[in-house]
Amino acid sequence: MFEHLFTTKLVGKGTGLGLxxxxxxxxxxxxxxxxxxxxxxxxxxxxxxxxIGN
Structure with a gap:
């Protein structure tokens, strides 16, 4: 799911880059x-x- 270009959408309906x-x-x-x-x-x-940063 966190892999580059992974998507469950149809071709052309998303880039699969968000996660x-x-x-x-x-x-x-x-x-x-x-x-x-x-x-x-x-x-x-x-x-x-x-x-938390210092």
């Missing part, structure tokens, strides 16, 4: 975490944690 870019910014640039909790038929919850 890959979000992961890059949160995890790689800011040393945070990005976790998804999903329950089929109920929805998904995204948890973003960023460290």
């Amino acid at each position: 890959a870019i979000a992961r890059q910014i949160i995890v790689e640039k800011h040393a945070g975490t990005l976790v998804v909790n999903s329950t089929f038929g109920q929805g998904s919850e995204f948890e973003i944690t960023l460290p």
Whole structure:
């Protein structure tokens, strides 16, 4: 899901970049975490944690 160009949309209806870019910014640039909790038929919850800077 966090892979570059991953999408569940039809061809031409999305780039598949959103979560890959979000992961890059949160995890790689800011040393945070990005976790998804999903329950089929109920929805998904995204948890973003960023460290506190000094």
